Amino acid sequence: xxxxxxxxxxxxxxxxxxxxNRDTAFVQQLAADQAAAGATWxxxxxxTPADREPDDLVWLVQTVQAxxxxxxCLDSASPAAxxxxxxxxxxxxxxxxxxxxxxxxxxxxxxxxxxxxxxIALAMDxxxxxxxxxxxxxxxxxxxxxxxxxGIPDEQVYVDPLVMTIGASGDAGRIALATVRAVKAxxxxxxxxxxxxxxSFGLPTRSLINRAFxxxxxxxxxxxxxLDPLDIELxxxxxxxEAVLGIDRYCLNYTRAFRAxxxx
Amino acid sequence: xxxxxxxxxxxxxxxxxxxxNRDTAFVQQLAADQAAAGATWxxxxxxTPADREPDDLVWLVQTVQAxxxxxxCLDSASPAAxxxxxxxxxxxxxxxxxxxxxxxxxxxxxxxxxxxxxxIALAMDxxxxxxxxxxxxxxxxxxxxxxxxxGIPDEQVYVDPLVMTIGASGDAGRIALATVRAVKAxxxxxxxxxxxxxxSFGLPTRSLINRAFxxxxxxxxxxxxxLDPLDIELxxxxxxxEAVLGIDRYCLNYTRAFRAxxxx
Numbered sequence: 001x002x003x004x005x006x007x008x009x010x011x012x013x014x015x016x017x018x019x020x021n022r023d024t025a026f027v028q029q030l031a032a033d034q035a036a037a038g039a040t041w042x043x044x045x046x047x048t049p050a051d052r053e054p055d056d057l058v059w060l061v062q063t064v065q066a067x068x069x070x071x072x073c074l075d076s077a078s079p080a081a082x083x084x085x086x087x088x089x090x091x092x093x094x095x096x097x098x099x100x101x102x103x104x105x106x107x108x109x110x111x112x113x114x115x116x117x118x119x120i121a122l123a124m125d126x127x128x129x130x131x132x133x134x135x136x137x138x139x140x141x142x143x144x145x146x147x148x149x150x151g152i153p154d155e156q157v158y159v160d161p162l163v164m165t166i167g168a169s170g171d172a173g174r175i176a177l178a179t180v181r182a183v184k185a186x187x188x189x190x191x192x193x194x195x196x197x198x199x200s201f202g203l204p205t206r207s208l209i210n211r212a213f214x215x216x217x218x219x220x221x222x223x224x225x226x227l228d229p230l231d232i233e234l235x236x237x238x239x240x241x242e243a244v245l246g247i248d249r250y251c252l253n254y255t256r257a258f259r260a261x262x263x264x
Numbered sequence: 265x266x267x268x269x270x271x272x273x274x275x276x277x278x279x280x281x282x283x284x285n286r287d288t289a290f291v292q293q294l295a296a297d298q299a300a301a302g303a304t305w306x307x308x309x310x311x312t313p314a315d316r317e318p319d320d321l322v323w324l325v326q327t328v329q330a331x332x333x334x335x336x337c338l339d340s341a342s343p344a345a346x347x348x349x350x351x352x353x354x355x356x357x358x359x360x361x362x363x364x365x366x367x368x369x370x371x372x373x374x375x376x377x378x379x380x381x382x383x384i385a386l387a388m389d390x391x392x393x394x395x396x397x398x399x400x401x402x403x404x405x406x407x408x409x410x411x412x413x414x415g416i417p418d419e420q421v422y423v424d425p426l427v428m429t430i431g432a433s434g435d436a437g438r439i440a441l442a443t444v445r446a447v448k449a450x451x452x453x454x455x456x457x458x459x460x461x462x463x464s465f466g467l468p469t470r471s472l473i474n475r476a477f478x479x480x481x482x483x484x485x486x487x488x489x490x491l492d493p494l495d496i497e498l499x500x501x502x503x504x505x506e507a508v509l510g511i512d513r514y515c516l517n518y519t520r521a522f523r524a525x526x527x528x
Contacts, residue, residue: 170515212501237476254468
């Protein structure tokens with residue numbers, strides 16, 4: 001499973017301060033730590049007000065790229081910020097994200113098509129997040145139609161099935177799993193990604209829930225996730241699930257991680 | 265998920281000594297600890313030579329029942345030992361196990377039919393364990409035909425899909441999962457059980473693998489397992505998986521376990 005390192009996110013107070021104060025060392029350390037822990041992409045989210053987000057996102061892109069040789073995940077709902085950041089990237093980036101929401105589609109889809117790195121597609125539209133896998137599949141079907149029209153090949157689309165908190169609805173986990181399975185059956189080239197923060201919201205010992213969810217999502221077909229690559233328990237859970245599922249051939253990654261002292 | 269407490273097993277050296285020496289206190293402590301940790305059944309396996317196994321199994325049954333008010337899982341391939349132990353049980357026991365092996369079927373099936381507590385049915389026969397889910401399903405189909413003929417209702421059959429070590433075959437985990445799904449689709453009333461020791465054999469940090477496997481098997485339909493109920497990490501993994509899958513309605517067991525200090 002590929003990892004989108006989530007830590008450089010301006011919705012976190014300490015990161016927002018770093019963005020506002022142009023704290024290069026702090027941001028570069030977060031980038032370097034995540035890269036060293038195996039992140040495939042480094043997510044950058046400025047999380048600052050609209051009028052300054054383009055400048056802040058450009059600064060983040062330049063700052064992170066000066067520290068690590070990794071593609072970025074440009075995490076913004078603002079077409080202006082994305083348009084400002086895109087000319088600065090050194091490697092084709094993931095764009096986070098489009099959805100069935102009209103405004104988002106109109107603003108972000110053309111940029112994603114130009115970037116040609118990949119685009120995260122959320123299974124929701126202007127009416128919200130459907131409560132059934134079938135409803136989410138329908139939105140994804142529409143989105144994949146649009147990404148194809150825009151010239152984005154399916155293998156550059158990363159569907160996020162979206163997961164609600166299981167504390168509010170007992171079906172939330174199963175709906176996310178079913179969405180991945182349904183989308184995968186219909187669009188075998190499409191990739192998947194998911195965040196973990198919603199599933200365990202409001203519950204104690206959230207990391208336990210997050211690990212179980214990630215393990216199950218891996219079997220359903222999830223092949224990337226937005227998470228903290230420094231969370232060693234999550235990494236162990238991924239390694240174990242990939243070994244059990246034969247994704248990790250001959251358990252090579254698992255035994256290598258053991259020899260590196262990562263398993264205990 | 266229901267748990268068959270595995271600890272009173274004479275193939276473990278310390279338990280075998282206790283059986284041979286009639287160490288009542290040791291065996292009763294194992295029984296009480298497992299019952300307190302939530303085991304639904306207490307497995308009893310004498311693990312002694314054929315000529316004394318009937319006596320030893322009877323002693324185990326009497327000794328465990330004097331300590332805990334739980335049904336037993338009579339774990340023996342010997343019809344003589346099972347026949348001796350059955351009249352001693354106070355609650356309908358699980359019989360562990362039948363398989364497609366002719367000798368085992370002939371000897372154990374009539375006893376299981378009489379016991380009416382439940383019978384574990386291994387997905388193997390005289391030719392061994394099929395390497396495909398389809399091959400295992402075929403054996404289960406034959407076995408369920410026989411248990412029905414013997415008057416055992418499907419809901420008293422506990423299919424063990426059998427899992428090989430993933431260290432030897434990358435498909436081993438997926439085959440076990442696929443077997444559960446295939447059997448469940450064809451026989452919706454049947455229950456499932458599985459041991460964990462094979463899946464991780466030969467790999468380091470086996471408990472990590474066992475937890476991932478159990479999490480995935482739960483989603484496939486596994487509703488009981490033979491394991492050490494005192495293994496707190498396994499219990500946490502089960503609690504988390506059941507919460508994510510909505511098996512644990514409103515996450516009640518999960519939050520209760522948290523309040524009891526079991527989650528960390």
